[in-house]
Amino acid sequence: MLDVSKLVQGDKRTAAKIITLIENNGAGKQELLSMIYPHTGQAHVIGITGSPGAGKSSLTDVLIKKARQNSHKVGVVAVDPTSPISGGALLGDRIRMQEHALDKNVFIRSMGTRGCLGGLARATKDVVKVLDAYGCSIIIIETVGVGQSELDIMHYADTTLVVLTPGAGDHIQTIKAGIMEIADIFVINKSDLGHTKKIITDIEQMLDMSPRFQTGWRPPVLETSVVNQQGINELWSAINHHLQYTDQSGELQAAVCQRLSIEMMELVEEELRNKLWVYFNENNNASNLLHQMVERKTDPYTEAHKFLNNFLKELC
Structure with a gap:
């Protein structure tokens, strides 16, 4: 078992080993995460999402x-x-951040999605906990390039940035449901390319029409250019302002509670699914039952109901 006390003390090698174990779903993972959990809850998690090539x-x-x-x-x-x-996985994002490699106060971990949908890897939320316990006060999650339905980041981040670029396509995309509704801050990146006025107008009109943004926090629409270093200070201020607002309004605590309820039910579902598969595979009549369904002598709907009832009876 890896030493959690070393992680809490800021040992980088221990953090890396624990993350590797979690990614590989190694033995003792759940026990290790249970030990780590009391040391979490201090970091501000910033999610950065958007289409491929948005910067x-x-x-x-x-x-x-x-x-x-x-x-x-x-x-x-x-x-x-x-x-x-x-x-x-290419893991090319780490290449773009090489200048921070020697900074002992920056921990960068690249992860492949490994077939997981939603724009994130399956182990992301647990890796965030490790970095939180490791002592990171700011944790940035950069999603894979996403479309309109990869919304998992909203369940992981305290502040979500949706990054867009001017002239990247039909502006009607900005009023579609999905990823545009999870933004806490809109970032029009690569503003040095020009033609930002139209997309800003479209987003502001979308915000005006959405009932969600009529009260409480209204996402600001900011222009940034990494090339010219424009808008970066304003973006940093907006991120801190959003955290302050959600903390004072109680929205942050409510979001954390919702996040934990989702996570707990996911863990329950995973545990239950594993037990159901074991029960099904140990059922001597399983093969015969499947053949009966193939021959249309019975149906999966009826048999699923029977199967669940039998499983629950054995539990009792």
């Missing part, structure tokens, strides 16, 4: 710099797509 990695890089200038210890989880053919 998420470059934006992450400049936010690391801002955080370090403000004496924060920073953790970064950069998620890259996994090849459906080879199973490998």
Whole structure:
């Protein structure tokens, strides 16, 4: 068993080993996470999401710099797509952040999605806990390039940035449901390319029409350029303002409670699914039952109901 006390004391090698164990779903993972959990809850988690090529990695890089200038210890989880053919991942986001490699107060971990949908890797939420216990006061999660339905980041981050670029396509995309509704801050990146007025107008009109944004926090729409270093200070201020607002309004605590309820039910579902598979495979009549369904002598709906009832009776 890895030493959690070393993790809490800020030992980088221990943090890396624990994250590797979690990613590989190694033995003792649940017990280890249970020991880590009491040391979490201090970090501000910032999610950065958007379509491929929006400049998420470059934006992450400049936010690391801002955080370090403000004496924060920073953790970064950069998620890259996994090849459906080879199973490998390029993990190119780490290449863009090489200048922070020697900073002992910056921990960067690249992860492949490993077939997980939603723009994140399956182990992301547990890796965030490790970095939190490790002492990171700012944790940045950069999602894989996403479309309109990869919304998992909203269940992981305290502040979600949706990164867009001018001239990247039909502006009607900005009023579609999905990823546009999870933003706490809209970032029009690569503003040095020009043509930002139209997309800003479209987003503001979308916010005006959405009932969700009529009260409480209204996401600001900010322009940034990593090339010209424009808008970075304003973005950093907006991130801190959002955290302050949600903390004072109680929205942050409510979001954490919702996040934990979802996580607990996911763990229950996973445990229950594993037990159901074991029970099904140990059922001597399983093969015969499957053949009966193939021959249409019975149906999966009826048999699923019977199966669950029998499982519950045995539990009792």
